[in-house]
Amino acid sequence: MAIRKIQVSILILAITVISCGHCSFTPTDHYLIDCGSLNDTTIGNRVFQADDSVSWTLKSSSNNLANISENMVPSYYGMEQLFQNARVFTEPASYTFQIRKHGRHFIRLYFFPFVYKSYNLTAASFSVLTQDITLLNDFRPPLNVIVKEFSLIISSDTLSLSFAPSTNMSIAFVNAIEIMSVPDNLTVDDESIIHPVRTSYQGLSGQALETIYRINMGNQSVWPDDDTLWRFWENDQKYLISKTLSQPFSYRGQISRNDGVSEEIAPDIVYATATELSDFAQTTLSYSVNITWQFNVDAKSSYFIRFHFCDIVSDAASSLLFNVYVNTWLADGNLDLSERTFRRLATAVFLDFVLEADDVSDILSIKVSPGNALHGDETPNAILNGLEIMKINGSPSSGQTSGTPTGSNKNFKIILGSSLGAIAVIIIAVVLFFILRKKRPAKQYSKTWVPFSATGLTSHSTITGTSNGIPSMDGQNGNLGYRFSFIAVQEATNNFDENLVIGVGGFGKVYKAVLRDETKVAVKRGNPKSQQGLNEFRTEIELLSRLRHRHLVSLIGYCDEKNEMILVYEYMENGTLKSHLYGSGLPSLSWKQRLEICIGSARGLHYLHTGQAMAVIHRDVKSANILLDENLLAKVADFGLSKTGPELDQTHVSTAVKGSFGYLDPEYYRRQQLTEKSDVYSFGVVLLEVLCARPVINPTLPREMVNLAEWGMKWQMKGELEQVADVRIARSIKPESLRKFGLTIEKCLADSGAERPSMGDVLWNLEYVLQLQEADGGDSEINSINRIPELAPQVGNISTMENTPVVDDSTLLNDVTETSMSKVFSQLIKSEGR
Numbered sequence: 033m034a035i036r037k038i039q040v041s042i043l044i045l046a047i048t049v050i051s052c053g054h055c056s057f058t059p060t061d062h063y064l065i066d067c068g069s070l071n072d073t074t075i076g077n078r079v080f081q082a083d084d085s086v087s088w089t090l091k092s093s094s095n096n097l098a099n100i101s102e103n104m105v106p107s108y109y110g111m112e113q114l115f116q117n118a119r120v121f122t123e124p125a126s127y128t129f130q131i132r133k134h135g136r137h138f139i140r141l142y143f144f145p146f147v148y149k150s151y152n153l154t155a156a157s158f159s160v161l162t163q164d165i166t167l168l169n170d171f172r173p174p175l176n177v178i179v180k181e182f183s184l185i186i187s188s189d190t191l192s193l194s195f196a197p198s199t200n201m202s203i204a205f206v207n208a209i210e211i212m213s214v215p216d217n218l219t220v221d222d223e224s225i226i227h228p229v230r231t232s233y234q235g236l237s238g239q240a241l242e243t244i245y246r247i248n249m250g251n252q253s254v255w256p257d258d259d260t261l262w263r264f265w266e267n268d269q270k271y272l273i274s275k276t277l278s279q280p281f282s283y284r285g286q287i288s289r290n291d292g293v294s295e296e297i298a299p300d301i302v303y304a305t306a307t308e309l310s311d312f313a314q315t316t317l318s319y320s321v322n323i324t325w326q327f328n329v330d331a332k333s334s335y336f337i338r339f340h341f342c343d344i345v346s347d348a349a350s351s352l353l354f355n356v357y358v359n360t361w362l363a364d365g366n367l368d369l370s371e372r373t374f375r376r377l378a379t380a381v382f383l384d385f386v387l388e389a390d391d392v393s394d395i396l397s398i399k400v401s402p403g404n405a406l407h408g409d410e411t412p413n414a415i416l417n418g419l420e421i422m423k424i425n426g427s428p429s430s431g432q433t434s435g436t437p438t439g440s441n442k443n444f445k446i447i448l449g450s451s452l453g454a455i456a457v458i459i460i461a462v463v464l465f466f467i468l469r470k471k472r473p474a475k476q477y478s479k480t481w482v483p484f485s486a487t488g489l490t491s492h493s494t495i496t497g498t499s500n501g502i503p504s505m506d507g508q509n510g511n512l513g514y515r516f517s518f519i520a521v522q523e524a525t526n527n528f529d530e531n532l533v534i535g536v537g538g539f540g541k542v543y544k545a546v547l548r549d550e551t552k553v554a555v556k557r558g559n560p561k562s563q564q565g566l567n568e569f570r571t572e573i574e575l576l577s578r579l580r581h582r583h584l585v586s587l588i589g590y591c592d593e594k595n596e597m598i599l600v601y602e603y604m605e606n607g608t609l610k611s612h613l614y615g616s617g618l619p620s621l622s623w624k625q626r627l628e629i630c631i632g633s634a635r636g637l638h639y640l641h642t643g644q645a646m647a648v649i650h651r652d653v654k655s656a657n658i659l660l661d662e663n664l665l666a667k668v669a670d671f672g673l674s675k676t677g678p679e680l681d682q683t684h685v686s687t688a689v690k691g692s693f694g695y696l697d698p699e700y701y702r703r704q705q706l707t708e709k710s711d712v713y714s715f716g717v718v719l720l721e722v723l724c725a726r727p728v729i730n731p732t733l734p735r736e737m738v739n740l741a742e743w744g745m746k747w748q749m750k751g752e753l754e755q756v757a758d759v760r761i762a763r764s765i766k767p768e769s770l771r772k773f774g775l776t777i778e779k780c781l782a783d784s785g786a787e788r789p790s791m792g793d794v795l796w797n798l799e800y801v802l803q804l805q806e807a808d809g810g811d812s813e814i815n816s817i818n819r820i821p822e823l824a825p826q827v828g829n830i831s832t833m834e835n836t837p838v839v840d841d842s843t844l845l846n847d848v849t850e851t852s853m854s855k856v857f858s859q860l861i862k863s864e865g866r
């Protein structure tokens with residue numbers, strides 16, 4: 033009994049909570065008129081009054097009512113009754129309403145033209161005006177039910193709504209009118225709303241808006257009663273192009289909301305349903321497809337576009353990364369919703385975007401596509417939960433594109449020009465978190481540094497101007513990382529304490545540092561005298577910020593104040609792969625651990641080669657550039673040398689030879705032509721290094737042993753690679769596993785690039801090697817039967833001469849330093865001249 037009572041009260045509670053969703057907002061001004069009706073009409077949870085009520089006044093010289101039978105009205109969200117009657121105006125007339133709350137109001141006008149006696153409403157043509165603006169000009173209602181919704185600021189005590197026939201021959205009519213006050217902060221006025229190409233958009237809060245489309249994705253319409261502001265949300269099927277690429281998804285759990293994303297922004301049902309990439313597209317087509325919706329719009333107007341997002345499809349934070357396009361503009365790239373929701377899933381957020389008239393054509397297309405910065409294991413996906421497209425009333429000039437661009441605005445243009453070239457780009461407007469921005473930045477992060485992702489845009493004052501010509505990335509898509517203030521970096525590195533140096537390279541020194549929030553990072557400070565300076569710095573920021581992968585070292589941020597070129601990376605607890613192989617006294621890694629590290633790095637490189645539209649060639653693959661995190665997860669580091677790969681028609685990038693001796697692709701050295709296969713060669717050398725645990729160049733050894741690649745291949749050709757395997761693990765390697773590993777190395781080291789496998793093939797082979805190692809049969813048994821003889825020559829004698837530089841003597845110094853530092857820390861060393 034008791035239990036049942038509890039259940040009942042829970043049920044009641046639940047009902048209360050649910051129904052409170054609808055009582056949470058009560059408009060101060062709320063007029064509902066069923067025009068032309070003599071009686072009140074109840075629609076859902078509201079009553080539309082007969083239009084002779086005393087609460088408003090109608091000034092009209094004629095009093096013409098028209099009606100038709102119910103079954104002639106097309107169905108419309110349960111509101112058919114409203115369309116049965118109309119008030120007809122043969123000459124100008126107006127309603128006047130008392131306004132108690134100044135501020136934003138919705139005005140909804142319902143139209144359905146029909147023929148009644150002498151009134152031919154289908155021939156109507158008229159304008160609708162308030163005392164301030166024209167809502168509809170020479171409007172000819174289509175032959176269907178239609179509701180026009182306007183959102184405008186009313187700052188006087190009365191609202192007059194006039195209906196004026198276009199000519200003295202035509203008539204005007206209206207079936208129902210709704211006027212309600214709504215929260216002013218529904219549309220915030222905010223510098224975070226940015227227009228692509230131009231400067232940020234100002235003054236939206238004062239604008240009158242006309243809702244053109246309000247769409248709930250996921251093939252589900254939302255009826256007015258399910259929305260606290262009684263909005264209709266049309267389902268998206270009609271607008272969806274290429275339906276095989278997408279599918280509706282709906283979520284049964286609870287929706288959370290970021291601060292400021294109230295029910296008045298959009299109801300739960302909008303966030304709980306989405307259109308996502310179809311299973312077919314996810315599994316068969318992988319990356320490159322867009323889900324597209326198309327809308328007819330009027331080319332001469334500006335539009336305010338609000339995207340509603342809620343990650344209801346993922347199992348884990350950060351596993352959904354996707355791009356959002358408005359026409360050809362990338363509104364947000366590699367958008368990670370969890371970054372905006374404190375890593376919570378199923379949490380509602382929205383993004384705002386303004387498209388100005390000059391950039392609008394008759395068709396507005398909205399696209400989402402899987403991001404290209406996936407971490408490797410997730411299924412690519414992209415979602416959209418809801419979409420609102422509103423016309424900004426009046427002429428294009430009414431949107432005050434700020435006429436006095438600030439420094440950062442200028443810079444914003446520069447980066448468009450310099451880094452993105454001709455591609456007209458970007459950006460976003462994130463209104464998200466508008467409360468959050470008030471509360472959070474100072475609290476959650478060190479005060480001294482400021483996110484420069486879109487969410488941080490309001491913090492302009494704390495972002496200093498740019499120096500040394502690096503464009504500010506304000507307003508770039510939110511995945512670039514952070515701009516640190518110089519003071520924050522100074523503090524984190526204890527004023528660049530020499531004791532914290534964990535590496536030195538051509539670029540400068542690398543420090544271990546701790547941010548105020550206790551995050552450990554690696555800070556790489558560009559040497560001001562370094563000739564490479566700026567270009568490398570840019571390359572690295574641009575590349576690293578585009579490249580996000582579990583097996584690539586992440587760029588956390590940068591600092592370009594005071595002519596500094598400082599990069600802040602995630603800190604890799606376990607240092608370089610190299611330090612775990614030899615020369616440091618660290619415990620030896622098992623064969624399985626080594627294979628997993630090889631597989632991880634192969635994944636990272638594979639992503640570099642294929643994860644972007646243009647292949648990225650690392651150019652300096654070596655064991656010192658493979659870093660290990662606290663779980664020995666491998667991440668490839670040091671992209672400063674990377675060069676974007678061949679474009680379609682070219683087959684190589686011609687460039688001065690760079691790279692580290694011992695790892696260098698002989699073909700590349702000969703022909704100075706770079707392809708992904710050069711990385712494959714270097715990686716082959718790394719594989720040998722992993723097996724043999726000796727430096728790739730050791731000049732103190734007998735001549736034929738100096739170069740590991742040559743020496744290793746000699747044994748591989750004889751079919752006796754086990755002879756040179758690291759004695760510490762040689763016994764534990766199963767022969768089949770080693771054989772496959774040897775073959776993989778052999779292919780990677782093929783003389784001609786064309787004969788070498790792709791990184792994807794290498795990855796596959798390594799996975800197979802691991803499987804062979806782990807195959808049934810029991811380690812002990814196999815080991816005892818197939819023992820690998822312990823004949824490997826002793827090569828533990830480490831020389832600092834390894835990696836003799838090809839290009840720049842500074843490498844020698846670097847590697848000396850590297851060796852002395854290699855004991856503990858991560859390293860981000862540039863090993864040759866830049």
Ligand SMILES: *[C@@H]1O[C@H](CO)[C@@H](O)[C@H](O)[C@H]1NC(C)=O
Pocket residue numbers: 070071
């Ligand atoms: C409309 O209201 C009048 C009284 O005001 C009533 O007599 C009439 O029956 C009502 N008509 C309908 C259809 O409800």
Ligand SMILES: *[C@@H]1O[C@H](CO)[C@@H](O)[C@H](O)[C@H]1NC(C)=O
Pocket residue numbers: 097098099100101
């Ligand atoms: C339409 O309205 C008139 C009064 O204006 C009324 O006499 C008539 O019965 C109504 N017809 C219908 C179908 O409601």
Ligand SMILES: *[C@@H]1O[C@H](CO)[C@@H](O)[C@H](O)[C@H]1NC(C)=O
Pocket residue numbers: 147152154155
């Ligand atoms: C109503 O007006 C439309 C458009 O002018 C016309 O096509 C239609 O024939 C008219 N219907 C009647 C019944 O007059």
Ligand SMILES: *[C@@H]1O[C@H](CO)[C@@H](O)[C@H](O)[C@H]1NC(C)=O
Pocket residue numbers: 200201
């Ligand atoms: C309509 O207005 C025009 C001028 O605006 C006038 O010449 C014409 O006579 C008017 N027609 C009627 C039927 O009132």
Ligand SMILES: *[C@@H]1O[C@H](CO)[C@@H](O)[C@H](O)[C@H]1NC(C)=O
Pocket residue numbers: 251269279280
């Ligand atoms: C969308 O919903 C309609 C009606 O419920 C259904 O007939 C249709 O199959 C759905 N479309 C998709 C793609 O699920």
Ligand SMILES: *[C@@H]1O[C@H](CO)[C@@H](O)[C@H](O)[C@H]1NC(C)=O
Pocket residue numbers: 215217218291292293294466467
């Ligand atoms: C908007 O205003 C309402 C109250 O009027 C408040 O509850 C809500 O949090 C506000 N939203 C934002 C984002 O400020």
Ligand SMILES: *[C@@H]1O[C@H](CO)[C@@H](O)[C@H](O)[C@H]1NC(C)=O
Pocket residue numbers: 319320321322357359360361399401
């Ligand atoms: C998706 O649409 C954008 C914008 O038009 C375009 O740049 C991109 O290439 C498209 N992606 C695919 C895979 O078609």
